[in-house]
Amino acid sequence: MENILSGLVRALKLIISLDREVFGIVLLSFFISLTATFFSSLFSLPLSLLLALKKFRGNKLIGNILNSLMAIPAVAIGLLVYLLISRRGPLGALGLLYTPWAMVIAQALLATPIITSLSLETLNKFGPMVKETAESLGASGTQMVLTVINEAKSSLIAGLVVGFARVIGETGMTMMVGGNIKGATRVMTTAIALETMKGNFELAIALGIILLTVAFVVNNILQLFEGAGR
């Protein structure tokens, strides 16, 4: 108990004093996960819009596959990315293994089915109605899509937030492709795992508190968007 209490006190001191190592890790975590969410959204949002607004053969099948991919274990994605970018892999020449970009790729892959499925669920609910209403009022194709995005923006942002929360909290996969290299690829989750194993609780607790705060803030943002959405 004393261990935990003294660890907590020292952790708070680290946070309050804006410890360079702690905040370096925090900033890197945010950079990697935000970038991964951004790249994922570039693919997920257009795909969910396409699936919701354009009915074609195989439409439902793609939706079902995406839903199933939501349950894929993160380590499986880690393994896949590792095999692809390892020195002997097809993308080995790019030298991505154990770099933040390897982590971005893995996290983006993990976030994509989540963001697509959540966006699709929202867009399926009222996207066709918005589309029909916009078109009946004379919207062109582009104007219709922009109207649908505008009407669904709260729910779409909520989907992005969930995707971000999922990837920023990921440990095993991130460690597999990032390598947990101090000052280069060490993020909050991998640092907590490592420092705990080393018995260095103050840094682990400090990062744990920040990660919890992130979860708390994300949850509140989500509720805010859910309130604003339909």
Next chain:
Amino acid sequence: MNIKAVKICRSFNGKEVLRNIDIDIAEGRINCVIGPNGAGKTTLFKILTLLDKADSGEVYFDGIPSSRLSLRDKLKLRRKIGIVMQSPLMFNHSIWKNVSYGLKLRKDSNVEGKVEKWLGIVELNHIKDQRAQTLSSGEAQRVALARSMVLEPEVLFLDEPMANLDPLSTKIMEGLIVKMQKELNVTIVLATHNLLQARRFGQMVFVLREGEVIQQGTAERVFRYPNSSFAAGFLEVGNLFQGKVVIEEGIQKLDLGSIRIEIIPRTEFEKEEASLFATLRPEDILLSQEPLHSSARNSFPGEVVKIEDRAGIIWVTVEPVSPFPNSKSEAGSIQFTAVITKRSKEEMELKVGMKVYFTFKASAVNLFM
């Protein structure tokens, strides 16, 4: 703009929703599409407004087939047509923004003036900044109407716009529709299952049943002369009978079982025992206490079996009391329904069980196979 559909078919998941629809919308008039729920009215409207595509068939706009139009031309055309759905979707913005939406898409130069004008017409100017999604269904319908009408369409499709409205909101909407048609000469296409509404201001009527237009024509003609037992039943003609043609002393009559009624002779019915349906509007039947000596070819004694007061109009059901023992028809006892005023009822001192005479002209009997 003239809109004409030829042989339109549409299926969803193997279920045929529209079958060989031929429809010609009368320009500058109120066209009513009537039919029970699930008849295919909404699907038809979506195809006629280019929101959906038919599996086969063609929709012509001023004679130009829609399948030959480019995307750009289709957009131009869509911008001349308005549609208000049964439960219109309100954008998650203020009423003002909802009404101005279409004008902004068109980069109209007088958005403010037009929106104000139409919000005034639908009497919602005082709540223009309210979120549209907080409105009652009646108010939302009015916003949807203003949202479409502000775009000055040549044709306006209204898909059961009054289905969920209270009587006051219905009255307001009906007034607006008639006003738009008269003052702005907009072609109105109104889907409804409210027959009173269709009779009241429908100039052209299309009866839709299970994806088929089974009758179309002027409201007067369709309501007076339904051409099928379904149309007759749905249009609530009042009296629908089935009988066989008999020739009695050289005169064509319809044997209804209890009585034989004289009909307008037609060559196609010359073959005796042709099975026919007959409709007779309640307002075409005269009731009297004594036999009537008039030009009407049908007059029978009967007994009053039911008297109903429906909103001030008296519906009297009479059963003929002089059965023909030789009747070849297997139909059971039949009843005739007549409508009279309250005053007539009082003057005749009508009561259930009373003997009366009911009289109608042979020409009032509408026949179909």
